[in-house]
Amino acid sequence: MKLCIDDADIEKIRRIVDVYPIDGVSTNPSILAKTGQNPAEVLKEIRSIIGAEGELFVQAVSLDAKGMVEEGRAIAKALGPTTLVKIPCIPQGYKAMKQLKKEGIRFIGTAIYTPMQAYLAAACGADYVAPYVNRIDNMGFDGVQVTKDIHDILTKNKMDCQLLAASFKNSQQVLDLAKYGIGAATAAPEIIEGFVKNPAVDAAVAQFASDFEALTSPGTTMVDIFQNQ
Numbered sequence: 001m002k003l004c005i006d007d008a009d010i011e012k013i014r015r016i017v018d019v020y021p022i023d024g025v026s027t028n029p030s031i032l033a034k035t036g037q038n039p040a041e042v043l044k045e046i047r048s049i050i051g052a053e054g055e056l057f058v059q060a061v062s063l064d065a066k067g068m069v070e071e072g073r074a075i076a077k078a079l080g081p082t083t084l085v086k087i088p089c090i091p092q093g094y095k096a097m098k099q100l101k102k103e104g105i106r107f108i109g110t111a112i113y114t115p116m117q118a119y120l121a122a123a124c125g126a127d128y129v130a131p132y133v134n135r136i137d138n139m140g141f142d143g144v145q146v147t148k149d150i151h152d153i154l155t156k157n158k159m160d161c162q163l164l165a166a167s168f169k170n171s172q173q174v175l176d177l178a179k180y181g182i183g184a185a186t187a188a189p190e191i192i193e194g195f196v197k198n199p200a201v202d203a204a205v206a207q208f209a210s211d212f213e214a215l216t217s218p219g220t221t222m223v224d225i226f227q228n229q
């Protein structure tokens, strides 16, 4: 499963990319609005942090197909071929997707709450589809199950489209989908850091350091013990 960061906060992205195996960064207009900064500059900065190979997801804001296509061209031109245009899965969005496909611009169907929304985006040639797991949960349905259903639809119909599951509020939701073998998940920095934030882990690592220090001397590492052999 690929793992992406669902945020546009430059410092948080730097912090996570520095440490963890990250495949890309996803944004949406609300995420960009939270930064309070020039969106073009923020997106270019994110591109420079993740490099040319990292996948960057940037959403079109137009509500009509013509505008979405024009935005798609502008996004791909400014941010490079590993940038995917996020197109909402609404009627005008599907019309835009068909045109973007003809032009060879990569895109992801977003704002997905139902499996058939995802099916239609995949049939239009989307590289990815993004179901909103937690938002579906908040509507009283099962976001993980909806995402599994989409995975099954894509797999069983042999569609060349991956999942980028989005909108997570806890690591259990991500775990449930990782176990199911979905293509990719995008989660907030706090969720990614939560995968390893555990007092038991910290205590175990501290105990190892303390035991080795008692055997040798404070600050001694494996480099030191082999240096004088």
Ligand code: G3P
Pocket: 006, 026, 027, 028, 132, 134, 135, 166, 167, 168
């Ligand atoms: O990128 C879109 C999706 O991740 C929305 O997440 O947390 O606003 O439900 P959230």
